[in-house]
Amino acid sequence: MLTDAIAEPLTAPRPTTADHFAFPTDYRLLITAYYPPMRQILVTSALPYANGHIHLGHLVEYIQTDIWVRFQRLMGNRVAYMCADDTHGTAIMIRARQEGRSEEAVIADMQAAHTRDFAGFAVEFDHYGSTHSAANRELCGLFWKGLRAAGLVTKREVTQLYDPKAGTFLADRFVKGTCPKCRSPEQYGDSCDKCGSTYAPTDLIDPVSTLSGATPELKVADHLFITTEQMRPFLNEWTQTGDHLHPDVSKWLAAAFLSEPLRDWDVSRPAPYFGFEIPDAPGHYWYVWFDAPIEYVAATAEWCAAHGESFDKWWRSDATEVHHFLGKDITYFHTLFWPVMLKAAGFSLPRMVHIHGFLTVNGEKMSKTKGTFVRAATYLKHLNPAYLRYYYASKLTPKLDDIDMNLDEFVNKVNSDLVGKVVNLASRSARFVEATGLAAKYPDDGGLFASAAAAAGEIAAAYDACDYNRAMRGVMALADQANKYVEERAPWNLRKDPARSAEVQDVCTVALNLFRQLVVYLAPVLPSLARQTRELLNCPIARWDESQTPLIGTKVNRFEHLMKRVEEAQVKAMIDESREEAPPSAAGPTTSATTGAGTAPAGGPVSDASVSAAADGPEPLAAEPLAPTITFDEFAKVDLRVARVVAAEQVPKAKKLLRLTLSLGGDERRNVFAGIKEAYTPEQLVGRLVICAANLAPRTMTFGVSEGMVVASGPGGAEVFLLSPDNGAKPGQRVH
Ligand SMILES: [Zn+2]
Numbered sequence: 106m107l108t109d110a111i112a113e114p115l116t117a118p119r120p121t122t123a124d125h126f127a128f129p130t131d132y133r134l135l136i137t138a139y140y141p142p143m144r145q146i147l148v149t150s151a152l153p154y155a156n157g158h159i160h161l162g163h164l165v166e167y168i169q170t171d172i173w174v175r176f177q178r179l180m181g182n183r184v185a186y187m188c189a190d191d192t193h194g195t196a197i198m199i200r201a202r203q204e205g206r207s208e209e210a211v212i213a214d215m216q217a218a219h220t221r222d223f224a225g226f227a228v229e230f231d232h233y234g235s236t237h238s239a240a241n242r243e244l245c246g247l248f249w250k251g252l253r254a255a256g257l258v259t260k261r262e263v264t265q266l267y268d269p270k271a272g273t274f275l276a277d278r279f280v281k282g283t284c285p286k287c288r289s290p291e292q293y294g295d296s297c298d299k300c301g302s303t304y305a306p307t308d309l310i311d312p313v314s315t316l317s318g319a320t321p322e323l324k325v326a327d328h329l330f331i332t333t334e335q336m337r338p339f340l341n342e343w344t345q346t347g348d349h350l351h352p353d354v355s356k357w358l359a360a361a362f363l364s365e366p367l368r369d370w371d372v373s374r375p376a377p378y379f380g381f382e383i384p385d386a387p388g389h390y391w392y393v394w395f396d397a398p399i400e401y402v403a404a405t406a407e408w409c410a411a412h413g414e415s416f417d418k419w420w421r422s423d424a425t426e427v428h429h430f431l432g433k434d435i436t437y438f439h440t441l442f443w444p445v446m447l448k449a450a451g452f453s454l455p456r457m458v459h460i461h462g463f464l465t466v467n468g469e470k471m472s473k474t475k476g477t478f479v480r481a482a483t484y485l486k487h488l489n490p491a492y493l494r495y496y497y498a499s500k501l502t503p504k505l506d507d508i509d510m511n512l513d514e515f516v517n518k519v520n521s522d523l524v525g526k527v528v529n530l531a532s533r534s535a536r537f538v539e540a541t542g543l544a545a546k547y548p549d550d551g552g553l554f555a556s557a558a559a560a561a562g563e564i565a566a567a568y569d570a571c572d573y574n575r576a577m578r579g580v581m582a583l584a585d586q587a588n589k590y591v592e593e594r595a596p597w598n599l600r601k602d603p604a605r606s607a608e609v610q611d612v613c614t615v616a617l618n619l620f621r622q623l624v625v626y627l628a629p630v631l632p633s634l635a636r637q638t639r640e641l642l643n644c645p646i647a648r649w650d651e652s653q654t655p656l657i658g659t660k661v662n663r664f665e666h667l668m669k670r671v672e673e674a675q676v677k678a679m680i681d682e683s684r685e686e687a688p689p690s691a692a693g694p695t696t697s698a699t700t701g702a703g704t705a706p707a708g709g710p711v712s713d714a715s716v717s718a719a720a721d722g723p724e725p726l727a728a729e730p731l732a733p734t735i736t737f738d739e740f741a742k743v744d745l746r747v748a749r750v751v752a753a754e755q756v757p758k759a760k761k762l763l764r765l766t767l768s769l770g771g772d773e774r775r776n777v778f779a780g781i782k783e784a785y786t787p788e789q790l791v792g793r794l795v796i797c798a799a800n801l802a803p804r805t806m807t808f809g810v811s812e813g814m815v816v817a818s819g820p821g822g823a824e825v826f827l828l829s830p831d832n833g834a835k836p837g838q839r840v841h
Contacts (some may be wrong), residue, residue, distance in 0.1 A: 144182040144426060147419055148174050149401045152191035152236065155215040156200060157177040159222040159481040161493070162464040164473055165508060168497045169571070170430040171228040174447055175629035176568040179649045183288050185419065187404040189234035195276045195392035199316055201379070208379045212237060222481035226490045227632050230412075232402035236396050241403035242381050245396050249383065251450030252331060260790035263328040266294070266306050266321035268314040273377055274326070275306065279316055282309030287791065287826055301831070324707045328346060329386060336445045337367060343444050349457055350440060353505055357833050358440055365792075371444055398443045401429070401451060426456035433460050433505050440567065462507035476684030483686065487679040491631050492519045492671055498573040498630045512676050519671045522577075523719050526584035527623055528634075530591060534616035535641060535664040541610050543642075547618070547660040548611035553590055557583045557622050558653045564626050565649060572632070580626045587619035617642060618655045625652040637667050703809045725841035728820065744800040745816065745840035747830050749777065753787035763787060763837055764808070765815065770837030775799070778811040784825035796828045796840055 150170040153163060167188075174186045192212040201208040212235065220233060234240070236281075252258050268277045285308040295308030306312065307323065314321050333340070344350060344358045371392065373383060378390040402420055410418040419425050431439055439458050447454055457818035466477035484493065493840035496515050499522070500508040547554070560579055567576035594612040599605045621642055628635040628646055635646040643659050645651065751774070752766035761780040766775055775797065796816040804811045819825045830840075 131141055144177070145418075145424055146182055146184045147179055147405060147427045148177075148184055148186045148426050148811060149427075149429050150186075150188045151429075151435060152189050152397055152400060153219055154196075155190045155192040155212045155219075155235075157215075158194045159219055160471070161466070161479045161481070161484060162509065163260075164228075164235050164481060164493065165464050165501075166430055166432060166461060167223060167228045167498055168226060168494050169501055169573075171226075172494070172498060172573060173430070173459075173568070173571060174229075175517060175632065176565075178801060179625075179628055179647070179650065180565065185231045185414075186229070186403065186609055187232055187234070187401055187408065188230045189238075189400045189404045191220060191238060191397045191400070192216075192235055192237040193372075193378075193391075193396060195273065195279060195378065196274070198377065198379035199271070209237070218482075222485075225481060225485045226494065230409035231829065232404050234407055236400045237682065238394075238400075238403060240406045241396060241400050244399050244403045244406065245381055246384060247717055248399055248446050248450040249385075249391075252446065253385075255449040257333075257335060257445070257449060258326055258422075259330050259332055260331065262325050264307065264323050264325050266312060267324035268316050268319055269322055270317035270319040271314065273316070274324070274375060275314055275316070275321055276705070277306050277439060277760040279314060280306040280309060280312050280321060281315055282306075282312035285310055299446065300470065300826075300829075302829070326375040327389070328371050329383070329389060330370045331372055331445065333367040333441060333444065333445050334369075336448070337363070338385055339448060340367070340441060340444065340600070342455065344440055349455060351460060351503055351505065354436060354440065354458070354460055358437070360833055360835055362437065362441060367441070379445060394438060394442075397438065398446070409760050420452050422453065425453065426546075427453055428457050428459060429455050430459045430461070433462055436460055458502070460505055460795070461501065462505050465507055465509045467511055468509055468804045474684065475678035476682075479683045480686070483683050484679060486682070487675045488671065489668065491633050491668065492523070494630050495519060495523055495577070495627075499577045501571065501573040501798075502575070503571045504660075512680075516671045516673055516676060522581055522584070523631075524668055526581060526588055527627065529619070530584070530587055530616050530620035530623070531638075531667060532664065533591055534596055534613040535661055537600055537609050538613040538617070538661045539663060541606075542660045543617065544610050545612040547655045547657050548615055550615040550619075553586060553615070554618055557586070557619065561649065561652050563624075563629075568629060574631055576626070580623055580651075583619075583626075584623055587616065587623070590619070591616045614655075614657070617661070621656060622652045625649065635665060637665070641665070642668075691712075699746065742800075743798060746797050746799040746814075747794055747834045747836050747838045747840065748797040748799075749794055749836045750790045750792065753790040755782070762808065763790070764788065767795070767813065767815070768836050769797070769799065770835065773837065775812040776810065777813050778808060779817075780821070781814050781815075781817065781825045781827065783823045784819075785827070793827075794829050794834060794836065796830065 118406065148170060150167050150507040153159060159167075170186070174184050177184045190212060192208075197208050197211055201211045201327050214418075216235060223230070223233075251259075266280055267273070268279075270277050275294070277295035278293050281291055282294070282300065283290050284297040284300060285304055287297060288310070289297060289299035292298060292311070294309055296303040306321075312321050313319075341363060344363070345355050350358075372395040373386065373389040374380070376388050376390065376391050378381075378394060380390040381396060383389045383391055396780070405419050406416050408414065409419060420427075429439055436458075439455075444454055444669070465471070466479075469477070471473075471478040484490075492515070496510065496518060499518060500510075504613060560583060564576050565577045567573070567579065591612070596609050596612045596616070599612065600609045621644060623636055623645055624631075624638045638644070639646045639660050641664065642656060643662065644656050703783040705720070746769055748767035748769050750765050751768045754764050756762045756764050756778065759778075761782050762778045763785065765777045765779055766774055769776055775825040777797065798816060801813055815827060817825050817827045830838075
């Protein structure tokens, strides 16, 4: 199914171009020089997990990718857009057991729902596969052989939590307990929502299986690992040079992963597990995260087989650029493990990995109880998908920043930009030329069409760089100029005078040409508007360079309403329905849809109403009232620095103290005695980042000299909570 607009048969003959219309073409040459005449591009979006429905958070990515794919096609490039359902893992196995049916039945239902939702938002894949397919099994075997041959697979014992009641090992998300770092209750086995620290599920205090409520037991099993450390030189080069990643991502990988030995990646799970059994390790299954990205290749293989395409040309040749789109929560899978797998197995490396941030709604995490956790299907019951495609486009940049969907802004932007500026051009002019058609000669428009045509290169460059925000601003600036022209000429007044009918035709010819030009520029975002415009004006809207030549002398079909205003009541109805859909028990890993193998929800973490500031009591502040006000200069005297704990040890005879060696980067070390012995073990501290008061006068204590202080909160004893910076901070950085 090549849904290429170019491949679509044209119902109307291509309009004649104006011979007399002298028009500068130098920027067209510029576009051609900048973009090679025809690129062959393989595009993927991350695979939605088969355990939940598509919601507005997921749609950021699929709409972002679909816009890019449509843009590339409009430019004349050849694109294949691949995606699939991610189906394996414990979550599906457990759900199938609970529902008393096969895993295959569960994933088939979900795949049908996902496919419907994507179609509803005009997200058009060339092939939509499933990780539970023969093609994927075969390719997993191929990747595995490559990894084995490269000497990258090792085996070792792993102690994992096991649910004796459910008879299964527990994935991290199926264990809950108290965070070992900050002592917050009800945290998952891999990371803490409260303090953000990551840990092993075996570190949780009082762990409970969320499957059965049983207390998990520790059980030993063999696991197979991929050792990425051997590939460090390759990863250093691939992640740090060659423009495969946004510079912020390169920097983050360098600081968070490449600065220390790369940990081996556990890629097998013992039976029972819903997945593929490893051929040379019976009783062991590939971990869901191993087979998920391989499905990008497997989906392509299925598509190639169905369309007589050369698989090698798409995945084993420099002729094809591979572009992955994904959310920031699954960055390291796609930028560390995945390149290693591709390289070991002899497949093309990605030309670029495009990473987006999470969606927030009205400045907060999507919330089921607030009704802002909106499913794709619920949105479609109330609102036009074009609104969301445009709104997201207006927000998306190449950066990793989260994007906020402010519902008031959503209503205003759609109404003022799409309805007020774009569609309005056609609705105020098309009817007046239904009888006459467009003028035979393009009228003098004061250079408007030419200047909007000249913007084509800049808008195209913004799309290509995934800077849709910039592209949309460019288009709306052109729309403003066009509207000014129509308002000044006021064809609705001119037409009252029969003597001025030629003038009416000229003004409407200009207005509709400026409208059509905008629609070409917006076609990647608004395919439905492009289709309607094609029907109205009998023009193809299939190539970017249609923006360069005006339409003349063609028939104008009967004007049908193109797009309605959004009413606030529609948005409210959608939010109300979403709130009703969410029973209080709906939170948790079995109901939140995830992109990419059941890790954190890709569209943005889900907030829980029980976690709110209102639950925080007044006692801590009362126990230690605020200190007297100080000036900024007084504050600036304290030099707080990010430091890494490079060594930690018990101090014999000291009741409260641990001795820490802190690194401020380079050779700068500090010896610090910290009163945190009852709250932390030395093992918990080594390697982590802390905040250190670095310019305190050294203090001689019974046990030695302390050269600073680590910053912590809490009343003392076991109730001490160290402060850490967010990911990306580096030892030696000052805290301002
Ligand atoms: Zn915590």
